[in-house]
Amino acid sequence: MLSHLALMVVVLSCLEIPLGYLYVQAGRERGTGVVKHEAHLLAGSANQILKAGRPDQLPRLAYVESQKIRGNVAIVDQAGQLLVGSRWMLGEDWHDLHHQQEIKTALQARRSTAMRRSRIEGIEVLHIAVPIDAGGAVRITIPKAALETGADAVWLLLAAVALMVMFTVVVVVLALSRWITRPIRRLENAMNLLATGHLLKLASAISGPREVRRLAETFNETALRLQRMLASQGSFAANASHELRTPLTALRLRLENLEPDIAYHAHGNLHAALAETDRLARMVERLLTMAKLAEHTTAREPTHLAPVIQERARTWGPLAENRGVRLLVEEEGAGRVWAVPGAVEQIIDNLLSNALRVSPPGGTLTVECRLPRAGRSGENPTTVALHVIDQGPGMSEMHRQRAFDRFWRAPGAPNDGTGLGLSLVRQLAHACGGEVTLAAAPGGGTDAVVVLQSAEQPAVEHDSRPWWPLSRLWRGRSLSRHRSG
Known part of the structure; x- marks a missing residue:
């Protein structure tokens, strides 16, 4: 206009x-x-x-x-x-x-x-x-x-004609702008709904310029194709969850039943096969979890960090004690954060699992929360930082950057890892509207930092991200396997 x-x-x-x-x-x-x-x-x-x-x-x-x-x-x-x-x-x-x-x-x-x-x-x-x-x-x-x-009358007449022309132009441009922008607004609304997981809300393609109509038709085709792809992925996840667990469980049972019938010197290979079977089962579980994260949408809710940290520390405490690692919890800065249901528990479980795997006997594993100070530069007082600090060998800067890649494992890492834990942690943190980073811990080791939005601030915005409320069965099975090992 x-x-x-x-x-x-x-x-x-x-x-x-x-x-x-x-x-x-x-x-x-x-x-x-x-x-x-x-x-x-x-x-x-x-x-x-x-x-x-x-x-x-x-x-x-x-x-x-x-x-x-x-x-x-x-x-x-x-x-x-x-x-x-x-x-x-x-x-x-x-x-x-x-x-x-x-x-x-x-x-x-x-x-x-x-x-x-x-x-x-x-x-x-x-x-x-x-x-x-x-x-x-x-x-x-x-x-x-x-x-x-008559000169003044002439100028007044010309001014009146100009105003009439301008008014006509405004009316015509308003009508033209509405004709052009209305389908674009409908297309924008449809794209916003698509971003939140409403795949059936298609854009109207019956009005507006020809280019906008073609754009709406292309968007509708993309949305329908994405809907079919996600439906196929969901069907695969549902079927694979059953089809893969059953043969893996049967394979483990058959390997355990072979133990009395093999020579004593071959027991090491048997235990290695059992460990690889457990690792494959965990890998399948995490792949299915990551697939479901990209498919579903759940709104974030205020979550109390302190009870979650205490409950997960009690769960992992016996395993840490068996490995000679002291598990230290500091929750003074813990408050309420925005998170999708069940995400914080899985974040802590994956970080503790990785930290215990590299912690030496006699070392200390620390889980703590820190509230950034408002006056400290670079820190946001509307966030809460969750730290999981180990005293392991640590990682180089290049390795810390690659640690979140799927299936990537640091050189010299234990063989029981899947290379998916940190990738899953990052997806869970993003689903909660946060971020995860790795830093060098003072005195050696690695400091895994998960920054989440504080729910104590009333002005903090929270939207929804892809997520799937997961069963915690795999965690119990994973812990039992660790204890049995």
Whole structure:
């Protein structure tokens, strides 16, 4: 709308301003012609009176003409001396008329018309002198504004036309803008719904420009294809959850049943096969979890960190004790955070599982919460940082950056890992509206930091991200396998 209005202002200015000036100039020339005609008529009447020898009629003639033209009228003799004059305007000096250029030109050159412009008391006037055949000349003095009668009306008319054109442009542009932007807004709403998981809300493609209609049709095709893909993925996840668990469980049972029938020196290979079976089962569980995370949507809810940390510490405490690792919990900064149901528990479980795997006997594993200080640069007081700190060998900067890649494992890492734990933690943190990073812990080891939005701040926004409320069965099975191992 602004671009159209600016264009119309330029066009109207280029058209109406020159047109107005031309009309005013034409009106001025017409007024000057009328005054010249009056001067010639006055000169003819004065010539008849002088030829008739009745100069006493000149004052009457000058007075009537002065009232008619609303200006000053002067009649001079052959020497330029004033014979008679009538004033409509004050301020003009008639004592030196013979020195005025228009009078001298009319008397000496005997031109039919002589003109000059000047100012009288700040008013611009026009002097027109015409010679008299019997001798002498007449001069008419009239304000220049009197020649431009109707100029204000012309400018007002042009302004009214411009306003009418601008109003018409506004109406047309509004209608055109609505016709263009309405389907775009509907397409935007459909895309927002698609982002939140509502795949059946398609965009209307029956109105608007052809390009917008094609865009809406392409979006609808994409949404339908995505719906079919996600439905196929969901069906695969549901079927694989059953089809893969059952043969893995049967395989483990068969391996355990083989233990009495194999030689003692082959038990190491059997235990390795059992460990690989457990690792494959955990890998399948985490792959299915990550697939479900990308499929479903759940709103975030305020979650109390302290009870969750205590409950997971009690669960992992016996396993840490068996490995000779001290599990230390500091929850002074724990409060409420925004999280999808069950996500914080799984984040802590995966981080503790990784930390215990690399913690040496006699080491300390710390789980703590920290509230950033409002005055410390780079920290947001509306977040809560959850730290899981181990005293393991640590990781290089390059390894910390690659640790969140799927199936990536650091060189020299224990063989029972799947390479999916940290990738799952990152997806869970993103689903909660947070972030996870790895840093070097003071004194060696790794500090896994999960930053979540604090639910204590009423202004914190929280939207929904893909998530699936997972069963915790796999955690219990994983812990039992750790204990059995």
